[in-house]
Amino acid sequence: MKKITIILFYISALTAIQVMAQEFKEKYRPQFHFTPKANWMNDPNGMVFHNGTYHLFYQYYPHDKIWGPMHWGHATSKDMVSWKEQPIALYPDSLGYIFSGSAVVDKNNTAGFGKDALVAIFTHHDPVQEKQKTGKHESQSIAYSLDEGKTWTKYKGNPVVKNPGISDFRDPKVRWFEPQKKWIMTLATKDRITFYSSPDLKTWTRESDFGANEGGHGGVWECPDLFPIMHEGKETWVLIVNINPGGPNKGSAGQYFLGNFDGKTFTSNSKETKWLDFGADNYAAVTFSNTGSRNILMGWMSNWQYANQVPTDPWRSANTIARELGLKTVGKELYLTSVPVKELDALNAAGFSMKHVRVKDQLDLTEKAKNKTGLFRLDLSTENTADFSVLLANEAGNELIVGYDKAANQYYIDRSKSGKTDFEKGFGERHKAPRFATEEKISFTLIADVASVELFADNGLTVMTDIFFPESEMSKLYIKSASGIALDNLKYTVLKSAVK
Structure with missing residues (x-):
């Protein structure tokens, strides 16, 4: 009986190790x-x-x-x-x-x-x-x-x-x-x-x-x-x-x-x-x-x-x-x-909405989001244009920043501290994009998967797509504005995995 127990324990332990190895091996696997x-x-x-x-x-x-x-x-x-x-x-x-x-x-x-x-x-x-x-x-x-x-x-x-x-x-x-x-x-x-x-x-x-x-x-x-x-x-x-x-x-x-x-x-x-x-x-x-x-x-x-x-x-x-x-x-x-595409809404899970939000310095959304996976959609619109950024971060100290620079009238994605960047000398850089819209208000949709962000600004007039490789899930989320910015609406949606 002891012999059977030991064998079963060994098989169970081996299976657990294999599962852990598979999860580690595929930690950058996109989920949708x-x-x-x-x-x-x-x-x-x-x-x-x-x-x-x-x-x-x-x-x-x-x-x-x-x-x-x-x-x-x-x-x-x-x-x-x-x-x-x-x-x-x-x-x-x-x-x-x-x-x-x-x-x-x-x-x-x-x-x-x-x-x-x-x-x-x-x-x-x-x-x-x-x-x-x-x-x-x-x-x-x-x-x-x-x-x-x-x-x-x-x-x-x-x-x-x-x-x-x-x-x-x-x-x-x-x-x-x-x-x-x-x-x-x-x-x-x-x-x-x-x-x-x-x-x-x-x-x-x-x-x-x-x-x-x-x-x-x-x-x-x-x-x-x-x-x-x-x-x-x-x-x-x-x-x-x-x-x-x-x-x-x-x-x-x-x-x-x-x-x-x-x-x-x-x-x-x-x-x-x-x-x-x-x-x-x-x-x-x-x-x-x-x-x-x-x-x-x-x-x-x-x-x-x-x-x-x-x-x-x-x-x-x-x-x-x-x-x-x-x-x-x-x-x-x-x-x-x-x-x-509207079909992406099928991934919508939990989330929250906020109206008339004033951001001065930093708004920490981590606890309110309760999202350990880092998969989300963030939709926001501003009452006034001012510098602001959305910061994705994790316990390892990795940061990915997506934002708007009013003086330059540019959107940007900064992946210089986003995790693993040393595989190519030009990977860890800040990318810039012009703002074409002329109205004062900004609309801003950000979609984040395990290893990518896609920004659709001003109803898709300016689009940016960047991949990145964090050491762990980007489960922390902040909105920052040194000068202060007023948001009409802020909607945060946790996204489900589409992997079967």
């Missing part, structure tokens, strides 16, 4: 941002809504947690909040690795694969040709699925767009252009965008180029997107172009242009270079296909400056939360806005 269970992930690909399900494909290397030969990973969701990882969708083949791209629902069976077929359009990247420096190592190919994205068949006629001799020739984003009954491909071609058209997703004709002399050119143009938004009774076309490096706070970022598209040529009305997100960690951001009038964007929540070095295990990288896009006119300038 998609991450693969293990190994490397970067750009979101092929995002499409079909028959009640959101499909997220993504750049994936299943054999290590650093970048390697690219596959398309796959995850599905009913609400863009809780995701289920699926088997790998596309594997490298004789034509090369499977780089970024998009997916569409072929409702009219234009390609002949079947009505409502899911068709993926992606870049084949040939590493052999790349080594030979032919300048033709990237081309565009297609694959289709007739079973809701479970299995995929690559088109025998691949590639469908051959490379004319451009070394960076990738990331096709395809949409249907109803006025002319044709597909439009928006393709990143080194330092510009090239538009192609097709009646059937198989045969493509080059239409025009855009951007050689517009926008930011601090790095290679990548991962574009093109879509219309109705604003004040008028259709405005949005062209997103991700760029690496060259972002406003170093490294990877996304810029956008607003204008007109006639099925052949994009004409920009933008007078300045505009950025999707002024944080360091929203790259390769593109929208879901087939979502009707909603334009829903997600990005890769990392930066090529340190993506291979971030201290997570056994996975690397997450995606941003899904964001709904709109337009807002400020003075004579038009801007893209970005706010959390």
Whole structure:
């Protein structure tokens, strides 16, 4: 009997140690941002809504947690909040690795694969040709699925767009252009965008180029997107172009242009270079296909400056939360806005609201929040604009500061003391973003997960996304203002985990 008791105790102790080790190993695991269970992930690909399900494909290397030969990973969701990882969708083949791209629902069976077929359009990247420096190592190919994205068949006629001799020739984003009954491909071609058209997703004709002399050119143009938004009774076309490096706070970022598209040529009305997100960690951001009038964007929540070095295990990288896009006119300038999708409200748990709050020096919300996980949403609006900051902290002395600097008229995120920062020399810095709104009042929404914050200021006119790696949960919360600030409303919501 003693022998059995000892064995049972040993098994129980071993199980406890394994559980503790697993918790420690995954202490930076996001709780409501998609991450693969293990190994490397970067750009979101092929995002499409079909028959009640959101499909997220993504750049994936299943054999290590650093970048390697690219596959398309796959995850599905009913609400863009809780995701289920699926088997790998596309594997490298004789034509090369499977780089970024998009997916569409072929409702009219234009390609002949079947009505409502899911068709993926992606870049084949040939590493052999790349080594030979032919300048033709990237081309565009297609694959289709007739079973809701479970299995995929690559088109025998691949590639469908051959490379004319451009070394960076990738990331096709395809949409249907109803006025002319044709597909439009928006393709990143080194330092510009090239538009192609097709009646059937198989045969493509080059239409025009855009951007050689517009926008930011601090790095290679990548991962574009093109879509219309109705604003004040008028259709405005949005062209997103991700760029690496060259972002406003170093490294990877996304810029956008607003204008007109006639099925052949994009004409920009933008007078300045505009950025999707002024944080360091929203790259390769593109929208879901087939979502009707909603334009829903997600990005890769990392930066090529340190993506291979971030201290997570056994996975690397997450995606941003899904964001709904709109337009807002400020003075004579038009801007893209970005706010959390309403589906995120499903995570709301406990919380509290306060009205007409005066903050002088410091307001400690730690005890009132009663939140040990550090997962929360904070919404506040001000009666007057003045310097203020929101401070996240923990018992280890780590601090992450998100705030507004009135003299500079800038929002900022300071992660210099946020925890582990030594894996890359530029990680622990303060990032700044301009305030575009002209009204006196400020609206401010901050969403915090285990290892990230996302700021949506002035109803999404200014957006910032930053990741960070604290030694323990950021369970302390303060609002600070040396000069004093009056808050109209303050609403704090504890967020539940979406991990199952």
